[in-house]
Amino acid sequence: MTTTKRTFTIAPAVRKRVPLLLGITGASGSGKTFSALRMATGINRVAGGRIAVIDTEADRALHYAGRFDFDHIAFRAPFGPLDYLQAIEFAVSKGATTIIVDNMSNEHNGPGGVMDQIDQFLDKRCGDDEPKRRRLQMMANIGPKRDRLKLNNRIVQLGINAIFLYRASEKIKPVPGSEPENLGWQAQTTSPLIWDLTQRFLLEPGSDGVPTFKPDKVGEKQLVKSPEQFRAWFTNGQQLDEAIGERMARWAAGDEGEKKPAAKTPGGAPAGEAKPAIASMVADIYKAADALKWARSTSVEWLGARFGPSVRTVADLTPEQVEIARELLIALTVGEAEYRKILAGHVANGRAKP
Numbered sequence: 001m002t003t004t005k006r007t008f009t010i011a012p013a014v015r016k017r018v019p020l021l022l023g024i025t026g027a028s029g030s031g032k033t034f035s036a037l038r039m040a041t042g043i044n045r046v047a048g049g050r051i052a053v054i055d056t057e058a059d060r061a062l063h064y065a066g067r068f069d070f071d072h073i074a075f076r077a078p079f080g081p082l083d084y085l086q087a088i089e090f091a092v093s094k095g096a097t098t099i100i101v102d103n104m105s106n107e108h109n110g111p112g113g114v115m116d117q118i119d120q121f122l123d124k125r126c127g128d129d130e131p132k133r134r135r136l137q138m139m140a141n142i143g144p145k146r147d148r149l150k151l152n153n154r155i156v157q158l159g160i161n162a163i164f165l166y167r168a169s170e171k172i173k174p175v176p177g178s179e180p181e182n183l184g185w186q187a188q189t190t191s192p193l194i195w196d197l198t199q200r201f202l203l204e205p206g207s208d209g210v211p212t213f214k215p216d217k218v219g220e221k222q223l224v225k226s227p228e229q230f231r232a233w234f235t236n237g238q239q240l241d242e243a244i245g246e247r248m249a250r251w252a253a254g255d256e257g258e259k260k261p262a263a264k265t266p267g268g269a270p271a272g273e274a275k276p277a278i279a280s281m282v283a284d285i286y287k288a289a290d291a292l293k294w295a296r297s298t299s300v301e302w303l304g305a306r307f308g309p310s311v312r313t314v315a316d317l318t319p320e321q322v323e324i325a326r327e328l329l330i331a332l333t334v335g336e337a338e339y340r341k342i343l344a345g346h347v348a349n350g351r352a353k354p
Helices: 032-047 060-064 081-093 114-126 130-135 137-158 192-196 218-223 242-252 276-291 296-307 319-334 336-348
Strands: 021-026 050-055 071-074 096-102 161-173 181-187 199-203
Touching (some): 032 060, 032 096, 081 137, 114 130, 130 137
Antiparallel strands (some): 161 181
């Protein structure tokens, strides 16, 4: 596969403005909405502009209309990823510089959300045929997850400050031959957006807006994220408030933070969390190849045929090609006809080879 010769520049790293994307996960009554409005008020002391609340909760945010200055957007079902995208872009078009999405869990399990769309696909294609539903499960995920990827990418590209609220539920993991393991409070979502957020707060039931930073349960430890540059700002028992929002906004504006190079992994890539969207698609590619019972040689041959002889492993694919490979292989697990139909579309667009 040939690539266009590109020109790059290099310069000393300098702190500059970055979008501030925050997540608050909590059970009902833990103070999510109130805490988000306090922080957003502090953020806008730095960012200026307007605060907009995208309210999926039957106008519940209006309970705080006399306490905070914000614009309100009533957001009703359906709650698909592209519906959320329209609501967010509408808020931006009306001058919002800080957006609160209350809540983001409906994108996952609300009416018209990702899980609902998957069920609708399977109901239409399979009815009550359980074996067929299992065979088409991966295919059913393609459309909703593609829309979700568009939503998540657009959120990052908009460059806005945003606070995403997630409902929490306790998760129990069955352990064969032993007592079930309580993983703790978890966000009701499967979207990888939550892993890309700058900071993730967990509000336990009755916490009144006081986050837990050092939980003892495994699942909660994975959920909470507090980067090194923020850790010294928080003390035990401290509520999320305007001062915290303002301080984080000043950091995001480039007024704070040390100038130091990012750590490197042994392979030379920047250290840190992998991009979950890509990692999830790669995992689906391997899962589909296993379902097809492909040997490594078969995988290498297929990749070369579809994307060019220089592509021998998944690591050689561009992000766009990863998405295409995932879609094609999932289609192939369903059947040759489905595969040929989808392949023809990508060939027509010049995104894959026949």
